[in-house]
Amino acid sequence: MIPLYLHLLAMAMFVGGQLVLGIAVVPGLRGRDREGLRAVARRFGWASLGALAVLLATGAWMATDRSLWSDGTLHLKLGLFALAGGLILVHLRNGAAHWLQGAILLVSLVIVWLGVNL
Numbered sequence: 001m002i003p004l005y006l007h008l009l010a011m012a013m014f015v016g017g018q019l020v021l022g023i024a025v026v027p028g029l030r031g032r033d034r035e036g037l038r039a040v041a042r043r044f045g046w047a048s049l050g051a052l053a054v055l056l057a058t059g060a061w062m063a064t065d066r067s068l069w070s071d072g073t074l075h076l077k078l079g080l081f082a083l084a085g086g087l088i089l090v091h092l093r094n095g096a097a098h099w100l101q102g103a104i105l106l107v108s109l110v111i112v113w114l115g116v117n118l
Contacts, residue, residue, distance in 0.1 A: 003058040003065070007115075010054035015112060017044050017051075023054045026101075041095075052085070068118065077114040080107050 020050045021044060029037040068074045091100040 006054055007058035007062065009057065010051040011112060011115070014048055014051040014055065015105075017048065018101075020054050022101060022105060045092075048088075053099070055081075064090060068086040071118065073114055073118055077111055077118070080111050083107055084111065 021040070026037065028113065045046055063069055063071075063074055065072070084104055087100055087104045087107065091104065094100070
């Protein structure tokens with residue numbers, strides 16, 4: 001029960017944070033407070049890094065407990081997790097490419113969908 005709770009909490013922080021940034025923070029601060037927007041993005045980035053570490057650890061824990069390592073849905077989820085990580089790295093190098101934010105969110109939402117189906 002504990003790994004599932006921590007996994008869901010980390011997922012809510014990662015995906016929920018993306019939604020809040022994309023729906024409220026970025027549109028609200030764009031063009032008005034560039035430094036404030038950067039500060040928020042930096043803090044979210046560090047929190048996201050922690051959430052991703054928790055997701056990886058608790059996901060491995062649950063996959064082992066539930067003997068899911070041979071499950072095709074888990075393989076797809078892990079592949080998309082790697083893709084999201086790659087997109088995040090590209091985004092860190094090219095923050096002005098706004099399409100990356102949308103791509104990361106879309107991949108994250110598919111990962112959540114697959115997780116619900118596991």
